[in-house]
Amino acid sequence: MPDAPVLSVRNLRVEFPTRRGTLVAVDDVSFDIAPGEVLGIVGESGAGKSLTGAAIIGLLEPPGRIAGGEVLLRGQRIDNLPRELMRPIRGKRIGMVFQDPLTSLNPLYRVGEQIIETIRTHLPLSESAARARAIELLTEVGIQGADQRIDSYPHEFSGGMRQRVVLALALCAEPELIIADEPTTALDVSIQAQIIQLLQRLCRDRGTAVMLITHDMGVIAETAHRVAVMYAGRVAEIGPVREVVKSAHHPYTRGLMGAIPSLEGTGDRLTQIPGSMPRLSAIPKGCAFNPRCPQVFDRCRIERPDPIHVDNSDVACWLAAPQAAEAQR
Amino acid sequence: MSAPPFVDVKGLSRVFDVSKPWLNRVIEGEERKLLRAVTDVSFSIGKRETVALVGESGSGKSTVAKMVVGLLQPSAGSVTIDGVDMWSIADAEKRQALRRRIQMIFQDPYASLNPRWRVGAIIADPIRAFGLAKDRAEIDHQVGELLRLVGLDPADGAKYPHEFSGGQRQRICIARALSSNPEFLVADEPTSALDVSVQAQILNLMRDLQERLGLTYLFISHNLAVVRHMATRIGVMYLGRVVEIAPTAELFAAPRHPYARMLLDAVPDLAMSGRARKMVEGEIPNPIAPPPGCAFNPRCPAVMDRCRREVPVAEALPSMPAHAVACHAVAEGRI
Numbered sequence: 001m002p003d004a005p006v007l008s009v010r011n012l013r014v015e016f017p018t019r020r021g022t023l024v025a026v027d028d029v030s031f032d033i034a035p036g037e038v039l040g041i042v043g044e045s046g047a048g049k050s051l052t053g054a055a056i057i058g059l060l061e062p063p064g065r066i067a068g069g070e071v072l073l074r075g076q077r078i079d080n081l082p083r084e085l086m087r088p089i090r091g092k093r094i095g096m097v098f099q100d101p102l103t104s105l106n107p108l109y110r111v112g113e114q115i116i117e118t119i120r121t122h123l124p125l126s127e128s129a130a131r132a133r134a135i136e137l138l139t140e141v142g143i144q145g146a147d148q149r150i151d152s153y154p155h156e157f158s159g160g161m162r163q164r165v166v167l168a169l170a171l172c173a174e175p176e177l178i179i180a181d182e183p184t185t186a187l188d189v190s191i192q193a194q195i196i197q198l199l200q201r202l203c204r205d206r207g208t209a210v211m212l213i214t215h216d217m218g219v220i221a222e223t224a225h226r227v228a229v230m231y232a233g234r235v236a237e238i239g240p241v242r243e244v245v246k247s248a249h250h251p252y253t254r255g256l257m258g259a260i261p262s263l264e265g266t267g268d269r270l271t272q273i274p275g276s277m278p279r280l281s282a283i284p285k286g287c288a289f290n291p292r293c294p295q296v297f298d299r300c301r302i303e304r305p306d307p308i309h310v311d312n313s314d315v316a317c318w319l320a321a322p323q324a325a326e327a328q329r
Numbered sequence: 330m331s332a333p334p335f336v337d338v339k340g341l342s343r344v345f346d347v348s349k350p351w352l353n354r355v356i357e358g359e360e361r362k363l364l365r366a367v368t369d370v371s372f373s374i375g376k377r378e379t380v381a382l383v384g385e386s387g388s389g390k391s392t393v394a395k396m397v398v399g400l401l402q403p404s405a406g407s408v409t410i411d412g413v414d415m416w417s418i419a420d421a422e423k424r425q426a427l428r429r430r431i432q433m434i435f436q437d438p439y440a441s442l443n444p445r446w447r448v449g450a451i452i453a454d455p456i457r458a459f460g461l462a463k464d465r466a467e468i469d470h471q472v473g474e475l476l477r478l479v480g481l482d483p484a485d486g487a488k489y490p491h492e493f494s495g496g497q498r499q500r501i502c503i504a505r506a507l508s509s510n511p512e513f514l515v516a517d518e519p520t521s522a523l524d525v526s527v528q529a530q531i532l533n534l535m536r537d538l539q540e541r542l543g544l545t546y547l548f549i550s551h552n553l554a555v556v557r558h559m560a561t562r563i564g565v566m567y568l569g570r571v572v573e574i575a576p577t578a579e580l581f582a583a584p585r586h587p588y589a590r591m592l593l594d595a596v597p598d599l600a601m602s603g604r605a606r607k608m609v610e611g612e613i614p615n616p617i618a619p620p621p622g623c624a625f626n627p628r629c630p631a632v633m634d635r636c637r638r639e640v641p642v643a644e645a646l647p648s649m650p651a652h653a654v655a656c657h658a659v660a661e662g663r664i
Contacts, residue, residue: 044524158612188385188551191612193595215524218597245599259529261558263581263593264600269536270529270558276494277524 005032006074006176006209007056013068014048014055014233016280023280025051025064027233030307033177036207038200040224040241042217044256046277047230049213053179055079056211057094058086074176092122095170095208099182101162104169105154111138111165112150115172122173137168141198160191164198171202178203181213196223217260221245229253232278232288239313249315252289287318295319333412334373335545336397336513341406343367343392347617364617366392368569369406371643372562376512379539379546381556381577383592384566387613390549391517393566397547398433398515410513429459432506436518438498442490448501449486452476455509475504479534496527503534507542517549532558553596557581562651565589568616568624571643575652585646585654587629587664623657631658 014026026048033039041049054060056071058078071079078089090096098104106114115134119125125133131150138146141164154162163183170178180199184192200223203210212224220227221241228238229250237250248254258271275292278284284291290300299318307314308321348354348362367389374380382390395401397408399415408415410427418424432455435441442451452472455461462468473483479500490498499519506514516535520528532555538544550556556563557577564574565586573586584590611628614620620627626636635657643655658664 044526160612188613189553189595190385190591193597196597216597217525218599221599222597256526259526260599261529261532261552261554262599263554263557263596269533272529272533273526274530276496276527 004075005072006035007033007211008072008075009052009056009069010072011069012052012055012066012071012079014051014060014064015067016064018063020281024067024283025233025280026055028069029230029233029235030069031228031235031238033209033211035176035209036203037226038203038210038212038224040220040227041211041213041230042215042220042227043230044215044277046232046280048233049230050181052230053181053211053213057090057096057179058083059090088122091118091175092173093176095173095175095178097163097166097170097178097180097183099185101159101166101186102154104166105162107154110151110153111157115150115165115169118169119172134168134172137172138165140202141165141168141171142194143168159187160194163187163191163195167195167198167202171206171208174206175208177209177211179211179213182215183212184219185214185216192219199223217245217257229256232283233280234288234316235307235314236289236317237313237315238307239311239315243311243313249310249313249320250289250317251293251295251319255292255294287316333409335376335378335411336374336547337407337409338373338393338397339371339407339409341367341370341393341396341408342404343389343396343401344404362617365569365619366616367396367403370566370569370571371406372564372571372574374513374545374547376545377539377543378562379548379560381548381550381560381563382566382571383550383553383556383563385551385592385613387568387616388566389569390551390566392569394433394515394517394547394549398431399428400433425459429455429461429509430511431513431515432509432511434499434502434506434514434516434519437522438495438502439522441502442498444490446489447486448476448488448490448493451490451501452486452505452508455505459509461509471508472504475508478507478538479504480530494527495523496530499523499527499531500534503531503538507538512543513545513547515547515549518551519548520555521550521552528555535559553593565592568613568619570624570655572625572656573652573654574643575649579649579652585652585659585664586625586656587631587658588625591628623655629658631664633658 010030012026012029016023016025029052043049055066066079070077112134116130119130119133135146135150138150143149143164184195196219214220224241227241227244229236231252236252237244244253248257255271255273261270273292278288286302287300287305290296305316305318307316310320343366345364345366347364349359370393382393384390396403413427449472452475453468456468456471462471472486476483476485481500520531548559560577562576563580564571567588573589584593622637622639623641626632641655641657643653644660646652
């Protein structure tokens with residue numbers, strides 16, 4: 001029996017009511033994250049991956065709202081909590097890392113003040129104990145001379161160093177879950193590699209569960225244990241990272257993998273998926289991917305596929321259906 | 330000796346003055362501050378070849394692109410295209426003729442199209458500016474052909490840029506760049522703002538167009554995999570200098586400069602081969618006060634005294650004449 005999941009998302013649905021009707025940005029999304037597990041959420045812009053993250057921590061921008069489903073943190077529902085009960089969970093039990101480290105830090109306060117404030121909001125520590133802990137954290141995320149750097153302002157740090165500070169900030173109350181939304185997208189590759197390793201080490205040491213949202217399949221392949229591929233607000237495929245990267249079941253995942261130029265590749269033409277992601281106001285009937293799918297058949301245009309269990313993955317594709325039936329026989 | 334290369338860049342440098350105003354300097358007793366964005370960059374591009382410059386932010390690759398295309402005056406050095414020195418032609422007519430043959434594609438397809446112009450007018454602008462068509466009908470015909478060439482519909486010319494997705498906008502930018510019938514395209518991070526599936530469409534399109542129209546590319550990117558896919562030769566830049574330049578296959582099979590090795594090792598491993606990788610240390614230093622000697626020396630695993638004193642000069646490897654590396658350790662055969 002594996003450990004009980006830290007986070008369970010069940011049939012999550014996020015809607016944006018507009019004058020011209022309701023837009024469904026996240027539709028029927030379900031997944032679990034176990035303690036110490038890194039779940040990658042990957043997809044192109046507009047797939048709904050960031051909104052899924054925002055819905056989980058209760059930071060959806062109005063008029064966006066959760067219109068259905070549940071979010072459970074260690075078995076306890078958090079999606080329907082009132083604001084004042086959600087606030088102590090955010091930061092204490094769920095840490096957050098966003099894409100742009102400069103906008104995640106207040107430019108007018110020294111980084112130490114920001115970390116100490118966060119620590120003292122969530123933990124019963126004195127000012128000096130919190131400061132000692134902040135220095136400890138900054139050292140742990142790899143900032144040299146942390147006892148002096150703690151009194152610097154955010155602009156005095158480079159991009160990579162700022163993201164380390166943000167990581168320290170996310171870790172300071174020992175959260176059970178970290179939601180990292182494109183944590184390395186604004187960074188150079190050499191810095192990206194450092195931050196990924198750091199994130200991996202910290203979570204391994206502390207058993208923290210991580211939801212890693214990114215558009216970069218390479219980052220996922222390197223970091224995540226399992227990966228969910230999102231398309232037009234739904235999970236197209238979710239499974240162990242090796243299976244999804246190496247032998248994807250969903251035609252969209254396969255197209256996505258073929259579209260990435262590789263370092264080992266032959267230099268041939270890249271596989272190309274025709275067209276682009278549909279707008280929220282015009283999501284096709286049936287499977288949302290059907291107009292771009294090279295293997296589309298009649299059923300795809302009429303009926304929306306639900307996840308079907310194949311090998312170790314769940315795949316929302318009608319192509320997987322006969323395989324699943326065969327496996328049961 | 331073969332014919333001179335189509336594009337020849339020699340000793341290109343650019344210095345930006347980033348000092349405070351004169352009065353502040355006098356009052357605060359500060360000296361002038363100079364940012365050396367590009368120092369002594371030389372490379373050549375043959376006809377129908379794609380040369381890529383790759384590097385992290387602040388390495389000067391976009392500054393080189395701007396100087397090559399003629400948008401930014403170099404502080405020193407020369408850019409010669411098809412035998413014409415771009416920055417020393419006095420004759421306005423000749424300069425105009427050269428400009429028609431060079432075009433640029435920018436990174437952000439949202440910022441590089443005028444939102445108040447129709448797509449047809451955007452693409453027709455270079456045709457009008459260079460007087461490449463006789464009348465309205467001919468312009469319309471050419472615009473339609475260009476739209477078809479980049480995979481859009483000729484009827485799309487009547488629409489405005491906001492009606493298109495990012496990938497389609499980049500196609501419009503490419504159509505605009507092609508409308509003056511150029512031979513040389515400089516693409517500065519043309520796919521960095523796009524999703525991977527759209528990026529693949531644009532990269533494939535650029536390669537098809539190169540084959541059909543016989544174009545020559547200078548391709549700027551921070552993405553090593555993209556560069557590998559597109560380029561015949563690659564120059565790796567670090568803090569304003571080209572530290573290694575080599576044919577693509579050679580560079581990826583056996584990078585020699587410690588920075589090039591590090592950069593290749595840092596790319597996430599999509600093949601999940603579990604290849605051994607060296608951890609990248611440190612960050613790019615401040616370009617206003619770069620370290621003396623080789624700019625990479627504070628991060629280099631093979632650093633020695635000489636690296637801290639002397640700037641290494643790019644030298645071709647004895648066994649590979651097309652592969653040049655600027656590193657003391659490589660020159661001395663230590664790595």
